[in-house]
Amino acid sequence: MTTPQRTDVLVVGAGPAGSAAAAWAARLGADVVLVDAAVFPRDKTCGDGLTPRAIGELDRLGLTDWLRAHTVNQGLRAHGFGQTLHLRWPGGTLPDWGSAVARTELDDHLRTTAIKAGATGIDGARAIDVRMDGGRVAAVVFERGARGGDRFEIACERLVVADGVRSPLGKLLGREWHRDTVYGVAGRSYVASSMSDDPWISSHLELRGVDGKVLSGYGWIFPLGTGEVNLGAGTLATAKRPTDVAIKPLMRLYAEQCREPFGLEGDLRAETSALLPMGGAVSNVAGENWALIGDAAACVNPLNGEGIDYGLETGRLVAELMVSTGATTGKVDLGVVWPAVLREHYGESFSIARRLAGLVTVPRLLPALGPVGMRSDLLMTLALRWMGNLVTDEDRDRAARVWRWAGRRSLARDERPPFS
Template identity: 80%
Template sequence: MSTDVLVVGAGPAGSAAATWLARAGVDVMLADAAVFPRDKTCGDGLTPRAIHELEKLGLRDWLRAHTVNQGLRAHGFGQTLHLPWPGGHLPDWGSAVSRTELDDHLRTTALKAGAVGLEDARAVDVRMSGDRVEKVRFRGSQARTSTTENTFEIACRRLIVADGVRSPLGKVLGREWHRDTVYGVAGRTYVTSTRADDPWISSHLELRGEQDEILSGYGWIFPLGKESGEVNLGAGTLATAKRPADVAIKPLMALYADRLREEFGLGTELRMPTSALLPMGGAVSHVAGRNWALIGDAAGCVNPLNGEGIDYGLETGRVVAELLVGTPDADLAVVWPALLRAEYGEAFSIARRLAGLVTVPRLLPALGPVGMRSDLLMTLALRWMGNLVTDEDRDRSARIWRWAGRRSLARDARPPFS
């Protein structure tokens, strides 16, 4: 088998890349280790930034048929604030769709656009020709031989790696995750709720452990709509190599649910609990080679302040497709890291610096109550935490965010994606 562009990983990043490439007339194959539909550890929330990309893919009506939320309800330190999505150059609404459904629909969108799909195909190695990837070796049921390894190869001119936060193929190609900057440890579960159609997503910024101590993280409840009758409930903590997380996530989720059961009408069964480590803020190096590139979670494109990665996955999938179509012979080893830094470097740098402060003991208990007493401060925080600032925004808060990002980036010992 051979193809012009091989995309490994059919999550939001890989499926978006395959869709845009196929629509441009490129011969593209979309391979994944799983058989769809499949689950993925995620909060399932879709902020306006993700909605913006999904609308570009033509999925607005499909999304509007699901739950629609109008903003964030922030809880903590004796306060509850309702913070509407800021709008501006981004949509003023959000949504939440389970990854089992979202990823399956995005993959189907790519196949309808003309991409060739391949399931049950785990990428395990590459064959190089000089500095270029010539073939990718897979293990799975598609093998045409009866060897015990059950492997096969696909030749490609260009390779896009979108195989998630652990990125096993990225590791083969030399990807390295640096834990000196902040990273996430998060888990999620599904539980029935009498508020499954709540028009607000909820975030608890005062997350407490078994001894009632304040943890450096937050909990969330994202309604999935009346039809499902469920919410996505999860908790995440932040850590660095110097201050690693010492929390058992699944018991923490159970404790979090117990404390909120009456307020949110939660059921007693926590369904499908899972957890994951999250590289954040572009804290990975070697994200590209001569004819290959990492995108989405594989490239560490996860927001350090809210843990979101779907929006960046969709964006990087579109951007890499535009690059390959517009500049087919580009040296991705040079162009792709520079493009990622230009697009996300400033925002990721300041975001992971601020998130790292949360891991400092006693800082969150001291500053949290001050922030929660100010609607203005929390409104700004929502916009900045969600990276809801676009290049077109020229207001004062957008200018402050970009200025802080430039100053932070200039002080980074290791800038994002380097």
């Protein structure tokens, strides 16, 4: 296939965010090219969980039947401090079910969905530079193979940057990650389990290290319905309180603690780890004709590490913004509009979430408050909804109003609001 020399919308990164953006932009009539550095199918460090918020976005893409053919879960089984609670997904304006699909399969299917929508897919090509024309990105330079190999460029009217948490292309455009707010360190693995078809995802909120001390994080076991579960652990940190936990040994310790109750069999496989910028803790998320989305824009929930739903959402939002304003007209300055859109949709929830997550990093706070929360079904049901950001703009119940009220007041106190 001949590599396109120009396009209306160029999307760099074919994870959930980039593929969603490409699919929506193509469906809206734009000429789209979707490029990724990896050759698909490829793996990605992730818990693989799909919350009701993610399910809703995948339904918009027409993928509900495909998802239903995979595992379906009805809520969270929360463990900790001598308690086990079964907390159903709240439903409301969102679906009342969740799922879990390995990213190797999910991302490949989403990329295929974008290509079927009309996007041109190119994989195995890494973005290494941009060519500017004044304040606009005129083209992106790509490289195939080893350094100094095949180089080519694709000119574009609009550029979507969806190249993940490290966002090398975003860095070239001035993206800066601020670690003064909370960030995550997480590890993931797969292991055979007799509970691979369990209708609940499990989270251990009392995560202890080798010294027996409670850590500021949690462990998870997400059934995949394939004979395996996704098992992982994550901790929270800030620049003032950095983590000194070795995440892979912690994950193996957690696996041994769960081996009997969860029927784990054999060794962990495909162990990986990653740093997670969270809660919009990045600056320079857009320019005149380009925008960062998903993990590249730190659209990761500080309270649970979830990012797939935000990736899918921001992919749809940026496509609608770019195409509805004309992919080739250049009438809208994305450097002004896109940060405002992100703050409108996520500013309040990310602000309060990262403030609460930051408190969890304070020594002795979680051991003191954890037992109190785990003794209350009501508090934990609220926590599930708030921690999972399962509150939409359409929700009008008391829990939703309280969450938005707290978010507004938290945002007003931020020295650096999300995405600024």
